């Protein structure tokens with residue numbers, strides 16, 4: 001039996017036992033409070049479960065750490081979005097999910113712990129009716145491309161979404177009194193970022209991080225993970241020296257149209273992330 005196959009056989013057992021321990025040790029298991037949050041926010045329980053899971057996956061895959069966030073457009077109120085309150089993504093639970101309007105005002109009054117950069121989400125949803133989910137992160141391999149003249153381009157088949165080009169937003173070029181703080185602290189800065197993103201699936205933010213957008217949450221999470229992987233690989237290819245043959249647009253399009261089971265990677269990342277708790 002190969003080592004990989006052996007690990008696959010063991011994994012469900014290990015995950016189940018770890019989850020059992022986690023459930024006993026902490027009331028904040030990933031599924032805790034999902035039904036109540038779903039009722040409070042007017043969505044199916046699966047929507048909440050997936051959004052909490054997305055937080056856990058992005059943390060486990062080192063795309064986010066103490067900072068960074070993921071949101072979805074509200075499934076039945078398209079002028080609203082759902083995102084956690086200001087908590088490290090690894091510790092987000094269903095109780096932390098908050099509903100916002102597209103001006104990034106919390107629907108329920110009195111919310112005190114909000115992400116400073118929630119305007120990223122509100123302004124992109126406003127500008128992009130096709131977008132259903134957004135990841136904002138400071139994943140480290142991507143950031144060098146935000147300060148370099150070297151463009152981020154697709155080097156492997158899991159990052160074909162980069163073939164469309166990756167714009168870089170620079171807060172320093174925005175005429176706003178809060179721009180020097182780099183963070184997207186208000187609606188004007190969020191709108192400027194959304195304008196730079198345009199119709200693309202990814203934009204870098206100079207000296208800061210990135211945004212990844214798409215219609216489906218699972219796809220956005222996948223692209224955020226492979227954005228980081230691609231950046232690492234591209235830096236390695238550049239370090240090798242010599243010319244680099246990136247994926248062509250034709251190859252990228254063919255790769256995008258040939259995808260199999262969209263849930264396979266999600267299930268893999270989910271099991272890994274939840275086994276940790």
Ligand SMILES: [Zn+2]
Pocket residue numbers: 068117136137138183208209
């Ligand atoms: Zn940020």
